[in-house]
Amino acid sequence: MLKFHFPQFAAWDIGHAVIPMPRFSVIYLKKTDKTPKSTAITFTFPDGQHVNYESENVILAEFTKEYIVEKRLFPYIPFYIARYEKEIAHGNRIEEAIRDLKYFRNEMLRLHKAGELSDDEIIDLMGFVNIIITHITNGNENEERLVKIMGGTVIETESEKLIQRGVKQGIRQGKVQTIIELGKEDGLEDTAILARLQNKAGVTLEQAMSYLRKYGEQS
Numbered sequence: 001m002l003k004f005h006f007p008q009f010a011a012w013d014i015g016h017a018v019i020p021m022p023r024f025s026v027i028y029l030k031k032t033d034k035t036p037k038s039t040a041i042t043f044t045f046p047d048g049q050h051v052n053y054e055s056e057n058v059i060l061a062e063f064t065k066e067y068i069v070e071k072r073l074f075p076y077i078p079f080y081i082a083r084y085e086k087e088i089a090h091g092n093r094i095e096e097a098i099r100d101l102k103y104f105r106n107e108m109l110r111l112h113k114a115g116e117l118s119d120d121e122i123i124d125l126m127g128f129v130n131i132i133i134t135h136i137t138n139g140n141e142n143e144e145r146l147v148k149i150m151g152g153t154v155i156e157t158e159s160e161k162l163i164q165r166g167v168k169q170g171i172r173q174g175k176v177q178t179i180i181e182l183g184k185e186d187g188l189e190d191t192a193i194l195a196r197l198q199n200k201a202g203v204t205l206e207q208a209m210s211y212l213r214k215y216g217e218q219s
Contacts, residue, residue, distance in 0.1 A: 021043070021053075023055070024039075024041055024053070024055050025055050025056070025057065025058050026039045026055065026057045026058070027057070027058040027060060027076075027079075028057055028058070028059045028060065028061070029060050029061070029079050029082045029083070030060075030061055030082070030083065031059050031061040031062065035057070035059060036057060037056065037057060037059075038054050038055060038056050038057055039054070039055050039057055040052060040053070040054050041053045041054070041055060060076055060079055060080065060082075060083075061083060063076065063080070065080060065100050065103055065104065068080065069104075069107045069111075072116070074117070074121070074125060077104050077108070077125055077128075077129065078125065078128035078129045078131070078132050079132065080100065080104070081097060081100070081101065081129060081132055081133060081136075082132060082136070084096065084097040084100075085136050088133070088136045088137055088142050088146065089136055089137065089138070089140070091140055091141055091142055094142055094145075094146070097146070098145075098146070098149065101129070101146065101149045101150065102149055104129070105126070105149055105150055108122050108125060108126065109122070126150040126151055127150075129150050130147045130150050130151075133146045133147055133150075134147065176197060176201050176203065176211045176215065177211075177215045179193070179196055179197055179200055179201060180193060180197070180211065180212060180215045180216055181215070183196060184216065190212060190216070193208075193212060193216075194208045194209065194212060197211060197212070
């Protein structure tokens with residue numbers, strides 16, 4: 001029997017499924033005379049049918065910093081600074097960029113204090129702002145001054161660090177479990193397994209004893 005996985009909000013009946021499509025938007029960071037106000041999107045189905053959908057474009061250059069904060073458009077904050085790309089890249093007239101960065105920083109801190117931004121959200125937003133600044137400045141004299149506004153140079157976000165920490169922990173636990181299982185299969189004494197764990201997995205004696213209690217019983 002074949003099973004099909006429909007999106008979370010699909011309505012399913014015998015022989016009929018209604019699948020709501022997500023709202024699509026094209027975001028323009030900058031605006032020129034040729035920037036369209038909307039984008040036509042065509043969905044093509046396997047039976048040859050075509051469905052046209054028109055979406056109003058989001059033109060970030062038309063948004064003020066006050067509007068972004070007022071409407072809680074937090075994902076747009078890191079890209080707002082891109083409107084000052086020429087000034088930042090060439091080292092000219094960056095005072096306006098500094099004022100806007102300080103405004104966003106202060107507003108994010110205020111919203112975080114009010115509980116509207118979580119710890120991870122505010123750290124990631126500030127991190128993304130600095131990533132864009134670092135990309136634009138490309139090491140010029142403005143980089144250090146600008147990134148300090150958001151709290152220093154951020155190479156990876158705190159969320160990513162937590163993920164990487166979890167991955168590394170999982171790798172270590174897998175390695176530890178393998179060492180214990182092989183030691184048991186080889187008939188080694190617990191003291192020999194503990195020594196092997198310390199040497200090969202880089203754990204302390206206390207950690208090794210804890211792992212042995214946990215995984216040794218499973219072997």
